[in-house]
Amino acid sequence: MAVAPLPSPVTPALTLHPLYTVPVAEFRWADPELNRALREAILARQSQDPGVRVSNRGGWHSRKDFQDWQEPCARELRQRVLAALNRLLLELDPRLDGRHLSGWRMVAWANVSPKGAANAPHQHSSHWSGVYYVDCGEASQREELGGELVFENDFGVPVEILSHPDPYRTDRRFRPEAGKLYLFPSSLFHRVEPYGGDALRMSIAFDLSHPGFARPDRTESRDNWRWKNFRGPMRALRWLQERLGI
Ligand SMILES: [Fe+2]
Numbered sequence: 001m002a003v004a005p006l007p008s009p010v011t012p013a014l015t016l017h018p019l020y021t022v023p024v025a026e027f028r029w030a031d032p033e034l035n036r037a038l039r040e041a042i043l044a045r046q047s048q049d050p051g052v053r054v055s056n057r058g059g060w061h062s063r064k065d066f067q068d069w070q071e072p073c074a075r076e077l078r079q080r081v082l083a084a085l086n087r088l089l090l091e092l093d094p095r096l097d098g099r100h101l102s103g104w105r106m107v108a109w110a111n112v113s114p115k116g117a118a119n120a121p122h123q124h125s126s127h128w129s130g131v132y133y134v135d136c137g138e139a140s141q142r143e144e145l146g147g148e149l150v151f152e153n154d155f156g157v158p159v160e161i162l163s164h165p166d167p168y169r170t171d172r173r174f175r176p177e178a179g180k181l182y183l184f185p186s187s188l189f190h191r192v193e194p195y196g197g198d199a200l201r202m203s204i205a206f207d208l209s210h211p212g213f214a215r216p217d218r219t220e221s222r223d224n225w226r227w228k229n230f231r232g233p234m235r236a237l238r239w240l241q242e243r244l245g246i
Contacts, residue, residue, distance in 0.1 A: 022188060024151060025088045026174070027181040029080065035178050037073035038134045042110045042202055059117035066108035066204055077132060078106060081181065081206055085128060088183055104210050113137075113147070113201040119192035121152055126207035127215055130183040133176045134204060138197035147195035148173045149182060154189050176203070187215060
């Protein structure tokens with residue numbers, strides 16, 4: 001049903017304030033040799049270890065120990081990730097100095113995804129998170145094979161669903177490519193679309209945290225409240241999470 005617009009004297013002038021931006025950084029290295037070495041290192045670990053299950057649906061998720069892998073390719077990638085993080089941090093705030101740029105704690109893990117693997121929506125508990133693509137199987141050439149990294153818009157702005165029933169259509173999708181690194185705030189919800197290729201898809205995910213940064217979200221305030229009032233149960237919960245690797 002068409003509704004006539006309100007007469008102009010009734011409609012005040014509109015000033016729209018599009019608030020906030022979410023920084024998602026993309027870096028790219030053209031270094032097939034590094035990716036070949038990482039691929040071999042990952043497959044060697046996978047053959048010795050059943051891995052863990054976290055947000056992954058199918059596929060192999062290594063223990064969260066990539067930060068300790070001693071292979072030269074793993075050391076090289078860790079250095080590159082920290083250099084990329086510094087580049088991003090200085091872009092966002094040029095006042096930062098050595099206190100902020102060094103001393104980052106990294107926890108990282110490798111993922112191997114065969115056909116059908118996906119990652120359910122989730123967020124991470126650190127400050128910055130990232131993913132580096134070692135091998136994208138066939139998905140970089142064929143869009144229909146899926147495997148996209150999707151960042152979810154959870155601001156809760158109402159979206160029209162009568163004509164477009166997908167309420168997630170404001171999400172931003174990125175197509176993985178070998179050699180690409182994405183860095184994003186750990187609080188940003190994301191998922192990985194089901195991958196439909198036959199060749200294995202491999203990535204390494206990172207969590208980066210630093211005592212000089214805070215994560216100003218309500219979850220953290222709630223956690224602080226819980227820690228203050230229920231220290232014993234919170235310690236037990238953390239112990240259990242560490243044991244389960246989540
Ligand atoms: Fe993730």
